[in-house]
Amino acid sequence: MSDKVAIRRLATGVPGLDEIVGGGFPEFSLNLITGSPGSGKTTLAHQIMFALANRDMPALFFTMLGEPPLKMLRYQQQFSFFDQDKIGESIRFVDLSDHLATGNLDQVLSRITKEVEAFSPALVFVDSFRTVVQETPHQVEAIISQQSFIQKLGIQLSGWQATTFLIGEFLTDRGSHPVLTVADGLLSLEQSVHRNSVVRKMQVIKMRGQATRPGMHTFRITGDGIEIFPAALVRGDTGEALETAKQLRNMTRLATGVPRLDEMLGGGLPSGYSLLVAGPSGSGKTILATAFLKAGVLQGEPGVIVAFEQTPSQSWNRTLDDMIRAGQIGLINTRSPDLSIDEIVQHLTKLIHQMKATRVVIDSLSGFELAVAPTFREDFRESLFRMVAVLSGLGVTVLMTSELEDRYIDLRFSPYGSAFLTDAIIVQRYIEVESCLQRVMSVVKVRASVHSTEIRRFEITDDGIVIGNPVSDFEGILGGQPTRTKASRMADRGETS
Amino acid sequence: MRIALAHRAAGALDAHAVAEATIGTWRQVDSLLAPVIGTQGVDVIFRRALYLTSKGFPWLASGEEYVESAVLLAGLKARLEERCADDVAQAGYSLLVCFTELLTTLIGEALTERLLAPVWDFPSLSSELEIES
Numbered sequence: 001m002s003d004k005v006a007i008r009r010l011a012t013g014v015p016g017l018d019e020i021v022g023g024g025f026p027e028f029s030l031n032l033i034t035g036s037p038g039s040g041k042t043t044l045a046h047q048i049m050f051a052l053a054n055r056d057m058p059a060l061f062f063t064m065l066g067e068p069p070l071k072m073l074r075y076q077q078q079f080s081f082f083d084q085d086k087i088g089e090s091i092r093f094v095d096l097s098d099h100l101a102t103g104n105l106d107q108v109l110s111r112i113t114k115e116v117e118a119f120s121p122a123l124v125f126v127d128s129f130r131t132v133v134q135e136t137p138h139q140v141e142a143i144i145s146q147q148s149f150i151q152k153l154g155i156q157l158s159g160w161q162a163t164t165f166l167i168g169e170f171l172t173d174r175g176s177h178p179v180l181t182v183a184d185g186l187l188s189l190e191q192s193v194h195r196n197s198v199v200r201k202m203q204v205i206k207m208r209g210q211a212t213r214p215g216m217h218t219f220r221i222t223g224d225g226i227e228i229f230p231a232a233l234v235r236g237d238t239g240e241a242l243e244t245a246k247q248l249r250n251m252t253r254l255a256t257g258v259p260r261l262d263e264m265l266g267g268g269l270p271s272g273y274s275l276l277v278a279g280p281s282g283s284g285k286t287i288l289a290t291a292f293l294k295a296g297v298l299q300g301e302p303g304v305i306v307a308f309e310q311t312p313s314q315s316w317n318r319t320l321d322d323m324i325r326a327g328q329i330g331l332i333n334t335r336s337p338d339l340s341i342d343e344i345v346q347h348l349t350k351l352i353h354q355m356k357a358t359r360v361v362i363d364s365l366s367g368f369e370l371a372v373a374p375t376f377r378e379d380f381r382e383s384l385f386r387m388v389a390v391l392s393g394l395g396v397t398v399l400m401t402s403e404l405e406d407r408y409i410d411l412r413f414s415p416y417g418s419a420f421l422t423d424a425i426i427v428q429r430y431i432e433v434e435s436c437l438q439r440v441m442s443v444v445k446v447r448a449s450v451h452s453t454e455i456r457r458f459e460i461t462d463d464g465i466v467i468g469n470p471v472s473d474f475e476g477i478l479g480g481q482p483t484r485t486k487a488s489r490m491a492d493r494g495e496t497s
Numbered sequence: 498m499r500i501a502l503a504h505r506a507a508g509a510l511d512a513h514a515v516a517e518a519t520i521g522t523w524r525q526v527d528s529l530l531a532p533v534i535g536t537q538g539v540d541v542i543f544r545r546a547l548y549l550t551s552k553g554f555p556w557l558a559s560g561e562e563y564v565e566s567a568v569l570l571a572g573l574k575a576r577l578e579e580r581c582a583d584d585v586a587q588a589g590y591s592l593l594v595c596f597t598e599l600l601t602t603l604i605g606e607a608l609t610e611r612l613l614a615p616v617w618d619f620p621s622l623s624s625e626l627e628i629e630s
């Protein structure tokens with residue numbers, strides 16, 4: 001039997017928060033929620049309080065000189081989590097501004113202690129803490145007094161078995177606040193401005209005794225409060241899990257829905273693989289993606305499409321539209337100036353689970369890059385890598401399209417260097433033959449599988465993509481201006497080599 | 498609200514008792530709200546309510562705008578006591594209603610009712626009514 005103390009974690013139910021702090025806030029811990037004005041500190045504190053407070057776990061919310069309590073109550077009521085029935089019963093607001101105005105921190109502490117003794121709260125919130133630091137006169141004495149105040153407060157509240165949240169602007173340009181060392185947990189909220197887009201981000205700087213999710217996590221404030229999109233975590237699979245995944249991949253191959261393409265891929269696309277379809281505008285990438293989803297639907301496998309085309313309704317073909325309307329294909333078509341890849345990954349993961357989807361299409365990476373907030377574009381490649389890894393961990397088969405400007409001097413697959421991320425690559429190109437544009441397609445890569453290396457012509461008809469024979473009568477196709485091979489010229493003249 | 502005032506006045510007909518009841522009710526409102534929204538928060542709404550109510554009852558206006566709350570309240574009580582009981586009851590009622598309405602526009606009806614519930618809660622009054630019936 002272990003004699004170690006078991007720390008209960010208070011799961012808040014705030015979407016994404018428990019995931020990033022490592023399962024919830026440790027009971028009786030002293031936590032700081034810090035951030036600049038407007039970063040969402042009070043909203044987060046209220047959301048945590050309304051989620052956790054009940055008759056057995058009452059909460060005390062102390063307000064200081066920061067946001068006037070009248071305004072706070074007025075605006076916080078707009079959020080759906082604000083449950084008025086809890087006020088007075090399990091939640092009590094206490095305004096400390098009068099005590100604070102005297103500048104005597106001992107009086108403030110004494111009032112807090114008195115209220116805590118009277119109400120015996122399991123949760124204590126103090127908002128906003130910076131005011132304690134700034135409003136006191138005589139700065140030198142104040143600093144000593146504040147340190148002592150914070151330490152006393154921390155000790156008293158943990159002695160009273162209360163989980164405490166101090167809300168304020170603790171991180172300043174002049175350095176960190178002494179309370180940071182006393183705190184058990186530290187959440188930092190910020191609004192990151194890049195060009196004309198503003199993105200909200202949250203970081204768990206510290207959470208004693210438990211593993212937190214590293215990184216900056218984007219969040220959004222809606223009518224329901226704060227929703228955090230934890231930075232996608234690539235699961236460290238055990239060797240056993242990897243082997244299982246490998247076995248699964250080797251077992252099944254998926255039909256792409258394009259006749260002859262399965263043959264080119266060496267018998268279909270291995271299940272769980274990620275496939276990159278690269279090609280210039282109009283080459284038929286979305287049509288190929290639609291065929292891939294339809295092939296799944298025909299076998300009773302739902303799919304999900306993440307569409308970033310500018311005018312989706314126009315660019316989608318009817319087949320895709322019908323499948324979406326029939327509920328066979330889930331659609332994610334998010335547009336907002338603060339969109340992060342993690343938010344998309346979260347929506348996608350949820351929809352995949354909800355629909356039990358096995359096939360996922362991202363159309364297109366180019367549109368995706370344009371859709372995310374500018375601040376994420378610098379890290380687009382890394383985020384893409386994590387997204388592919390997360391999807392791979394879910395066991396779904398992914399088809400991503402990538403618009404590629406045709407360059408006839410080199411063979412490129414993707415502007416994001418994402419080619420190495422994917423297990424398979426199909427490249428589509430235009431070639432000029434006898435003053436006409438023709439489409440060709442080739443399978444460039446299928447990891448751990450034999451596949452065709454032929455370059456084949458294909459056409460787009462009303463029935464979809466029709467792949468023709470290998471282009472054996474021309475050479476120099478990748479240069480864009482193929483010339484007839486010697487053999488075909490001789491054949492035309494009726495000669496034999 | 499009217500019942501609360503009547504109960505506090507305990508059927509008294511003199512202006513002094515009605516004024517006491519009005520101020521007493523106000524003090525209770527203040528004691529319930531000040532810990533939540535702060536004394537400043539209560540004070541600012543009260544002054545606004547007094548200003549608005551004075552339009553219907555010009556004799557309520559103090560003329561001294563920047564005095565402390567305690568002085569303001571003492572002045573109000575003195576002015577109430579100068580009037581007849583009916584005037585005091587009407588003005589006191591209007592003032593408290595106006596205050597409640599202002600608070601409602603800021604924090605909503607439900608929360609206002611919840612915070613001020615003890616003002617309207619008279620166990621002794623309800624038990625008296627029960628006995629009478």
